[in-house]
Amino acid sequence: MRIVTILFMLIALGGVSPAKAVSPDVELMPYPSQISFDEGDFSLQGNINLSLENISAHRSRYILEQLENTLQHYPAVNLDNAQSSQRMIRLHSEKRAEHLVPQLNQAEDYRLVIAAQEIQLTAANELGVLRGLQTLLQLIYVYGDTLPAMTIEDSPRFPWRGLLIDSVRHFIPLDDIKRQIEGMAAAKLNVLHWHLTDDQGWRVESPGYPKLHELASDGQYYRREQIKDVVEFAAIRGIRVVPELDLPGHASAIAVAYPELISLPGPYQMQRHWGVFEPLLDPSNPEVYVFIRTLVGEFAELFPDPFLHIGGDEVNPSQWQQSEDVQAYMQEHNLPDSHALHTHFNRNLQQILSGFDKRMMGWDEIFHPDLPKDILVQSWRGLDSLTEIANSGYQGLLSTGFYIDQPQPTAYHYRNDPTKQARPLPSAEGKWQRWQFTMPRLKGSDVTGEFTLTESDSGLQGSIRLNNQSLRALRLAERDAGLTRFELDSWMGPTRFELYLNDPQELKGRVLIGNTPYGISGRQIATGESKPPAESETSPVLNSEARNNILGGEATIWAELVVPHNLDLRLWPRLFAIAERLWSEPTVQDQQFMYRRLKRMGEYAHARVGLLHRRQQQTGFESLVAEKEDIRPLQVFSEAVEQAQYYTRHHLKYQAGNYHQQERLDRFVDFLPAESLALVDLSQAIQKLPEDETAMAEINAILKRWQQNLPALKALMATSPALETLQPVADDLGVLLGLSEQIRKQCHQAGLRTEAAKIRQRLWSLAEVRPQEVVLSSSLAIESLLDYCVGPMTH
Template sequence: MMKNKLILAAMLTAGISLPSLGQTSPLALMPYPAKLEQQSGYFRLPAQLHLTVQNLSENRAAKLKQQLQASLGVTFGHSDQKLQIEIAQSTPGYPALGEDESYLLGISEDGILIQAQTELGALRGAQTLRQLAFDHQGKLPFVHIQDSPRFPWRGLMIDSVRHFMPLEAIYRQLDGMASAKLNVFHWHLTDDQGWRLESTAYPKLQQLASDGLYYSREQIRQVVNYANSLGIRVVPEFDVPGHATAIAVAYPELISQPGPYALERHWGVFEPLLDPSNPEVYQFIDTLVAEIAELFPDPYLHIGGDEINPTQWQQSQKIQAYMQAHGLEDHHQLHTHFNAQVQKILARHGKKMMGWDEIFHADLPKDIMIQSWQGLDSLAQTAMAGYQGLLSTGFYIDQPQKTAYHYRNEPVPANDFVGPDWHAKSQWQHWQFKMPRLKGAAVSGDLVLIEQPDGHQQGYVRLNKQQTRMLKDVTKQGKLTRFWLDTWMGPMQFEVDLSDSTQIQGRILIGNSPYKITGTQLAAGQGKANTPVVTAPSHFDPAFAENILGGEATIWSEMITGDNLDLRVWPRLYAIAERLWSVKTLTDEQAMYQRLKVMDDFATVVGLAHQSQQRDGFQALLDQPGDIQPLYTLADLLEQAQYYTRHHLKFQADAYHHGERLDRFVDYLPAESLALVELNQLIAKQSPGQRNSLQQVGQKFLAWQKQLPAVRALIAEHKALKPLAALIEDIEHSLTLGLDITKLCQAGPIPKEKADTLRQILWQLAEVKQEMVIGSAHSANLLLDRCLAS
């Protein structure tokens, strides 16, 4: 092994360039290593390897040995061929924030060597080895890898309240997290719909407010110990002063208005708030924090602190008098006052406060942690005020979203804004618009579009009076203007006709879900005179980037149970893990999807159940066991309506509650169809007249079309599938149009009049139906756009 050691030592000083992931076959690793060099040749795995491990604690060594033995397909014993794990210092305690997770991995003809400064580094290096073994069955490529994470906090938050998550589901997610090099499990344990953690001091919490579904203290200890064996920290969330209905059910005397209260069965934001004027509230918190501290050794305790509905505080004469006595002018100041008391309690128990954006206030100590669900503007404010923060906006995986959207979600705000370039012959338009949503207020916007004399298009939008953002890929074909940008809702694709100054016509796609747009033109002109004001966003000072410690994906469980949890999280969490681990410049989405397809299968080897959950869910839709392959055809073509469209539709139907069924076909669909991703990548390369490559596109539409008779037959046989029959004609129509457009495009550019007619049909086919979208209609529309006459 001396040769390996010398090479790996040299890597520390020489550095190895990251290979371009635009190459034809990057190694199927996620997160991708910081520095990797692949050499010709392979180490063929023998039946037996000699394993030596230095300075690894017993529980972690046992877990690691189990993982590697299964992944490599070997037994460990006496052999001339070695797997050697060298750790500079034993670090057996609980994982620490910022602990060194770097590692070196070398594979040569001599064998395998992992070197790390700490146990955590060795654990991370072993996960890379497992991925290499999966993608190169029976042999490992000769590689030299030097790797370390970009951010020290890389987490997954699981909501065990709205739907209780069985322990076996939690353990599976921990195994998956370890395989993705994530290192923080944020466990949401209390909310309006239940209390999920056993308390000895306040037993009515679990007795009256859990429906019998909670984790015992011993179970929690076991989860924390298991996570520790994987190098994962566990941060509990105990919500105060809002999201407190469960507390109100058990101890109404602590709430700002008298009860009685019942557990909340609906989803949303509700009124019960702890009473900041009641000394017993602080004793309650102090006692619970002491109990929690016994179970969770992590220095951070998450207090929630979000979505305060101030009604109860405003209606209480006692609380109003308390505010006056303490010089508190409004509920925001009262909330800050309450948080300050809670922070002192946490500090007495050796805990640091963590919470959502709403807890941020300059009066709180700088060692608190702010988790942002309100976006990069809020996170930037937090960081530049000297507070540490995490990004969760854009990583909300309870929403079905395109994996590419999460992958583009950079935690450190970029100062990449380029203002308008006004010329004497610049043509500009200024619009105001609204996008009504299915729940909540409409999204409003201020839009500026500029066309330069050379035809170059610029655009800017300000949504809901937030900071101005640049539009991407502004193009105009005939009357249709297109552009897009990433927002807190997801990727927004505008497809609008601006030819009538009195109204905007067209649509906005949030992910795959179409929304109507209304609006009017405020002004238009040419040149530099009377141009609309485009205000640049606030500059983020890069000196404060070190205050942004990373991010957390969040999986809220209004529409998720243990039966489809894995399907909602994986494999796309690997892409989020890569954004938080790998270098910032790793942004090739096409290469990411190539590797994600491999990770989809690798995750099953890790023990994740996303594929089996889909299979079992589909099988359960049949009246008797049968062939479910036709349902996989449907799953290629249909996607969940993305963003929170499904949630909002259920709200409109008065089905946004705990009693709503979550066992329909739509509930066993992944966040996006990787089959459609592959087709859309192929379509994006097309242009009119390319007969051979367009033929490949047509073959995909045709293959699906040929499978539809079997889909129809299966639907006709089974009661639970019959509602899908209404979609089949539209699906077939979309595939037929895809074939028609392919043939038209092979002959050359498609005339505008023909294209307009086809587009209107495809837009109608892509409307949300049964909480789903026909993705093949979007693909056919994308092909149409590629084939238009200029």
């Protein structure tokens, strides 16, 4: 029997043995700054005393609960029969917290030492203890009840590591919010950015303006005592809560409740569609500032954090331009255009915020040199915008590349970095060609641009400009059998061009945004034999003084296609990878190691943290079939297909007239994760060819599992009306598996190279996005297997 004795005491910390070996291979996430191993281990068997030193009562209870929840998974735990022991788990804060609510830039570093007789976790304050506690809990999950002796020294890279949850577009109940906070704590994230007002609803009880929650919430809003409860719940776990109150745009809900505050008269109705809408607060109306002052005061009572996010984005100036009152106000204040009016409005707003000791935070659009330097700008426009903000002396956060409402490969988020600088442009001389192109999207304007490719002794290099943005260097440029490929990470996602350049008058091929192919057209516009002409407007460079102005980043889960029953599935486990990018050293980059740990974190989050990503998929699949039907065929099928990535699903719904709040989100696609980790396994196995002799066996095992699953899958679909539309996708998976068998049987044979072009075109056809909003993205992996089997690319 193992008995853990809980003692709250103040005891001096003893010394530890010196570290003797360093391991780069511990399955923790985020990865610590330093890990060193010593001889021996600490056994969780038997009697152990727990000492919580200099830790406040609320957090002591929380820490005890966390340890009890973890230790109960091991046999013969008895917390009631307290016995003394020489073996200890000591958690020591040098200073007890005077205030429960965390603050920006509070120290979060910690030192965790595991020795034969004692586990010591020490930190300058309680936040560091909380972060170290999560590492200890992960170690227990990884190693079980025998922990190897080690020393971990750890601290975060950025002080702001956030998650934005949108409770407006679809309302998120409190239990679901709290569960994500538990996940955030496990991942060492420290800011919940709570999006509470927007066009589709008002989610906060307002005593001063009650029609906001009475008329513009559909009865779905948070009462004031509920919000205070969430703020305290988060604070105990070392997480700040920053609310967002959208001003002056995204104001359709305000327009429903108080149309007299809007720039043009109503009437207005609740906005059910997604997009950018016209209602704007009237800056010429004094009552607008009374309204804002009242709301800011109410928010200040609920949210003690010094920051208040005012949105400030996507202001459509149409109403201001049509309003005689607003135009007269602009003349009176010498405001030449709507941009100047918006800045003027923000200056007034900043003064109101200052009266409540609040710092203004907003999206890129609020950035203006007329505003004081203490504002914080959150960038959705990308690294160029963030660099400009930081170089101008303003603090900023990155969210571009962390928009996890989009299904994207976790590796794309993992490569994203708030201080990442553009790769140097190629300088090699050789035969070059320049093309212009157009990539139509399903919604919105086309993506246009130019790219230049230079072929030299060092290989194929190039640069690209998208939508008149700064020039970017290409990555992984290669050519084989007339097919030219290159890629980069863009605001849309991982962007891969696969092109045939044999006809100067007609560009052919496709562009993959994540897993989703888009068409492309264009023509060659210049060629040459030496170095291509220099192009201007390269990416801005972050100066050394400005690096400290970048506080970190935030992942965002906008809720157009997110509801409570798939929230966890959309967030986890990939949020651990984003948390690592914001916590760990920038040198932690190995994507294969990341994915291996991400799988472990997915298991850990399900088994120990209480997140529901696995259960939500299981429950969702069960809802699609008859009661007591076996859903395993559907689970295996889900390994081979994915949601269409980027905003493709949004755009397909827009085209179908379903881009609104009442759209069903209970189909097969809604219960898929952002990325199939089985497909990651397949792709990684293909990448290991031919160096790893076991790789082909891994590939065969995955494809055999899919093949053997097909009869049961088709039988299940035949008896499940909700799955009927997926039958063509299952049929195409059968075709794909037949092609994969042909490729494997003829691998490295001359006949396969002869057939390669025809097989590739078939694979491209199978990879097209489906009306069901899914992509048979396993076809992309099989194409990489084809590339291997017909021979290496020419670099």
